[in-house]
Amino acid sequence: MSKLVIVGTVAFDAIETPFGKTDKILGGAATFIALAASQFNVDSTIVSVVGGDFPQKYLDILSEKNIDISGIEIVKEGKTFFWRGLYHNDMNSRDTLATELNVLADFKPVVPENYRDSKVVMLGNLHPLIQISVIEQMNTKPELVILDTMNFWMDNALDDLHSVMQKIDVITINDEEARQLTGEYSLVVAARKIHEMGPKYVVIKKGEHGALLFHDENIFYAPALPLEEVFDPTGAGDTFAGGFAGYLASTDDFSFENMKNAVIYGSNLASFCVEKFGTERLLNTTNGEVWGRLKEFKSLTQFEIVLQDS
């Protein structure tokens, strides 16, 4: 069991989908990552910032999942990062209606002293310089640094993104972003180019089409669980990353073989995330349910053709 540092947003989200809409609810990349990782009872801390408007009850929700919140700075006179989004009928495209950075604009992450020896660091989607600052605060070199990022930083901070990519072990990125970053349509070729930019392991997230894990010439594929209904995709990618990081931290095994299991667990937890608004379903997911879905992943993917040596 390794300790896990998670940096990312803790935020308010307001979401509208074809199924309904919410007022400001608990959201943010670090929130989804930490809740997913908490499924594995890892000792994790969130490094983030919120405003004086952030309700104590949301902090309590995180604490009750045994997530350390001492690294969440509270700026009393400030307002919490806020995102408002609208999903279209196919749930695969969304419009961002509002993004208010608020306290995030001046965020200087501080990793709690007692987590500076953590073996695993999960860098949620933020400015690459903030992500680098977290790596630099570690007293011992982490054994596994996982980076999530997005196209916004490719457009606005590409050099910094390349800098942080040279300091990490695993990148998680979606398919369109992998294509943008490399100029390659084939994900096999794109993964190879991203590998050359730094990360030894490349995870390409394809939403409802699953995720691919690349390491040298090896590829593993985790499907998304086919669902009757996707209610709200918000946080699914972060939940995937959190399940991936949490499983690896809990097993203390950072091999490619174990990463296969980790992407299956990531996809497993993401399948819960999308069933309700925001964090609602993730907060009420039991081990038994996760276990049951693992059986579904097995029957979904395992086949019996016996391989002969020929």
Added chain:
Amino acid sequence: MSKLVIVGTVAFDAIETPFGKTDKILGGAATFIALAASQFNVDSTIVSVVGGDFPQKYLDILSEKNIDISGIEIVKEGKTFFWRGLYHNDMNSRDTLATELNVLADFKPVVPENYRDSKVVMLGNLHPLIQISVIEQMNTKPELVILDTMNFWMDNALDDLHSVMQKIDVITINDEEARQLTGEYSLVVAARKIHEMGPKYVVIKKGEHGALLFHDENIFYAPALPLEEVFDPTGAGDTFAGGFAGYLASTDDFSFENMKNAVIYGSNLASFCVEKFGTERLLNTTNGEVWGRLKEFKSLTQFEIVLQDS
């Protein structure tokens, strides 16, 4: 080992992709289906029609793969069905530049007498009434009838399509067509509705995102093999269906468990099809290569989390 009847087009294709273009080359649904099925050494026949312009060397290519061509009618004074298509840069969308039905316009399929007791019938994409005519010519009820179709028949012959769907066991259909046929976005819900229209087994093809096999509440997923380059997608769906049908005919086992293997073999052979123009790669695929790719499918999808009974 069961005999296999294949009905569908035998045609000329002219293809343009970002990688190059061809003159009229050997194409057609039944061609790809039969070449894929021939990988399993099944005793198969093609029921189709060509014109007097169809070269003997193309017929010889089929015969050399031990495909019976006595059911391919040659209309000496007629011209062979012709399709010209242009693929765009992402290879996922294409424009049909020309479709000349020619001899196909008056096609009356005749199943060779010695194949009317075949256990497996593969109905390639054609007018539903032609597909029904083939079923009705069988002397004994086939144990497995597989139907492929497309959106054109949903737009132009929906009642006939519903009729043939009630006479078959397995349908293969792509994701957009499944959504069009049912009005449902979720493929899980769409598959259930298609199941209610007749077929006990529903295979939804998702191109580069693989294929889903549905039976009652059971789902199996075969990924597409991640490729560095897709050279020409023409015929990939038919090759998938032919691999599926050929494997089932060769093993004489029409259970859901064996259909899992069949969709893996279908996806396996489709991965070869797209590597060259038309049938070129499929014609030169060795058993050793197929076997090697089967190993890739295993390492791509198989994971080691041990399931406990809990």
